[in-house]
Amino acid sequence: MSGAIAPFFPDYRGKMEYYCLDCGQSRGADELLYACSACGGTFLLRDADFDKLRRMDGAAWREVFDRRAGEKTPLARGIFRYYELMAPALEPEDLVCLGEGHTPEVEASKALRSIIGLPFAYKNDGQNPSASFKDRGMACAFSHLKAMIRKHGWTEVLAVCASTGDTSAAAAMYAAHLGEPVKSVVLLPKGKVTALQLAQPLGSGARVLELPGVFDDCMKVVEYLAGHYRVALLNSKNAWRILGQESYAYEIAQWHDWNMEGLCIFVPIGNAGNITAVLSGFLKLHTLDIISNLPRIFGVQSAHADPLCRYYESGEKEFFPVRVRSSVAQAAMIGAPVSFPRVRRLAVEYRRVAGDSAFQVIRVAEQDIMDSMLLANRHGHIACTQGGESLAGLRAALDLGLVGGGEYAVLDSTAHMLKFADFQNRYFAGELEREYAVRSDPALVNLPLSLFSQAEKDALGEEEYIRQAGQGIAGLLNLCGRADG
Numbered sequence: 001m002s003g004a005i006a007p008f009f010p011d012y013r014g015k016m017e018y019y020c021l022d023c024g025q026s027r028g029a030d031e032l033l034y035a036c037s038a039c040g041g042t043f044l045l046r047d048a049d050f051d052k053l054r055r056m057d058g059a060a061w062r063e064v065f066d067r068r069a070g071e072k073t074p075l076a077r078g079i080f081r082y083y084e085l086m087a088p089a090l091e092p093e094d095l096v097c098l099g100e101g102h103t104p105e106v107e108a109s110k111a112l113r114s115i116i117g118l119p120f121a122y123k124n125d126g127q128n129p130s131a132s133f134k135d136r137g138m139a140c141a142f143s144h145l146k147a148m149i150r151k152h153g154w155t156e157v158l159a160v161c162a163s164t165g166d167t168s169a170a171a172a173m174y175a176a177h178l179g180e181p182v183k184s185v186v187l188l189p190k191g192k193v194t195a196l197q198l199a200q201p202l203g204s205g206a207r208v209l210e211l212p213g214v215f216d217d218c219m220k221v222v223e224y225l226a227g228h229y230r231v232a233l234l235n236s237k238n239a240w241r242i243l244g245q246e247s248y249a250y251e252i253a254q255w256h257d258w259n260m261e262g263l264c265i266f267v268p269i270g271n272a273g274n275i276t277a278v279l280s281g282f283l284k285l286h287t288l289d290i291i292s293n294l295p296r297i298f299g300v301q302s303a304h305a306d307p308l309c310r311y312y313e314s315g316e317k318e319f320f321p322v323r324v325r326s327s328v329a330q331a332a333m334i335g336a337p338v339s340f341p342r343v344r345r346l347a348v349e350y351r352r353v354a355g356d357s358a359f360q361v362i363r364v365a366e367q368d369i370m371d372s373m374l375l376a377n378r379h380g381h382i383a384c385t386q387g388g389e390s391l392a393g394l395r396a397a398l399d400l401g402l403v404g405g406g407e408y409a410v411l412d413s414t415a416h417m418l419k420f421a422d423f424q425n426r427y428f429a430g431e432l433e434r435e436y437a438v439r440s441d442p443a444l445v446n447l448p449l450s451l452f453s454q455a456e457k458d459a460l461g462e463e464e465y466i467r468q469a470g471q472g473i474a475g476l477l478n479l480c481g482r483a484d485g
């Protein structure tokens with residue numbers, strides 16, 4: 001034997017198809033499609049042969065996934081460990097893996113747990129390669145794109161998205177890795193984007209085009225392009241992204257050894273692609289008896305961007321877009337979520353299986369989002385503002401008596417705190433604009449304290465300066481002297 005590791009790859013191939021949530025028509029998956037050509041409705045992808053997966057029982061599936069988790073090939077380690085549940089029509093040569101998925105759950109310290117009043121963990125999706133969960137979906141969407149390029153022999157294709165943040169960072173990174181014949185373009189609203197938000201797509205070599213208006217205006221142009229040219233659209237309208245993001249649910253289930261008893265999952269909602277994937281992912285696991293009960297899922301929205309809260313409060317009668325106000329959970333600041341039809345459909349199914357309390361949407365205040373993020377990070381987490389929104393959601397659910405007892409919460413920190421550090425800095429400096437409606441709590445503010453000026457240092461001379469600086473700091477911090485003098 002050569003000692004080479006046998007390459008992981010399953011034999012199973014499903015029949016992937018786009019199906020329209022509005023008119024029910026389906027289309028083959030060998031195309032780039034983003035809306036139903038018959039009615040304009042929203043697509044999800046499904047495996048028409050999914051029932052064949054039932055030939056294996058839940059225990060056998062669990063064993064398969066657990067075995068793969070111990071394998072040494074990149075494919076088995078990342079999100080494609082769950083190949084059969086996600087996009088089982090893609091060939092191994094087409095799968096793109098840049099180290100996405102496999103993110104840790106980090107438990108709250110004893111101190112933080114006692115402040116909050118319930119044990120919980122953050123699942124750090126900011127530990128994905130471009131530092132947000134979007135990489136899960138992009139890995140799947142770009143794998144499909146690669147398959148299309150191979151099958152159709154395309155010599156040129158444009159990967160395009162409209163985004164002010166994490167979507168463009170992720171799309172540009174995957175496009176850069178694929179290289180020819182993929183060209184990557186990001187459309188951004190001029191003047192609405194920070195230098196930090198530009199840094200990732202520019203660094204990946206994407207063509208960044210600025211247009212007047214806001215995000216929604218850019219999105220309309222992207223949709224026009226996708227409707228008229230050979231263009232891969234990478235916003236979450238792209239149903240392949242949803243499949244990749246289901247891996248978030250699979251990983252939680254596996255992390256908890258497939259036991260969902262007493263588990264509550266908190267997910268921030270923006271365009272609602274992520275919550276769609278979480279609902280869909282757990283439902284698939286349940287259908288195949290890989291888990292025997294469903295965890296409870298709480299979607300969280302800011303009071304400044306809360307269309308789903310309003311829909312569920314109305315008794316699921318009427319959905320209307322809301323005009324958003326400024327939110328520190330900027331990545332979730334969306335008034336007309338593209339994936340609303342997907343959530344509506346899947347939530348009905350989820351509640352049918354697990355009861356009404358198994359899926360709920362909670363509204364939180366901007367103040368609580370900021371304060372929760374800062375509180376979490378002061379206890380060793382790396383939560384972004386959307387992660388703060390998840391914790392604010394847990395606190396609201398506790399206040400409302402919706403969770404408690406022996407329950408355990410898993411909170412989604414959807415990006416790395418560094419990406420949203422600007423909000424922390426403005427909070428500390430007391431410079432968050434009024435429209436956020438956030439006051440800086442002095443107990444959470446942390447600012448550097450400047451000691452000595454350069455002129456003072458120069459005047460003292462090297463040795464005397466070190467002595468005075470050391471003694472000054474010792475006095476400030478009440479340090480005890482060393483016993484040995």
Ligand SMILES: *Cc1c(COP(=O)(O)O)cnc(C)c1O
Pocket residue numbers: 132133134166167236268269270271272273274275331332384386414415
């Ligand atoms: C995209 C994004 C969200 C919102 O996810 P949706 O799928 O649009 O609901 C939340 N947090 C971060 C960091 C994001 O990038």
Ligand SMILES: [Zn+2]
Pocket residue numbers: 020021022023024025036037038039040041
């Ligand atoms: Zn349709």
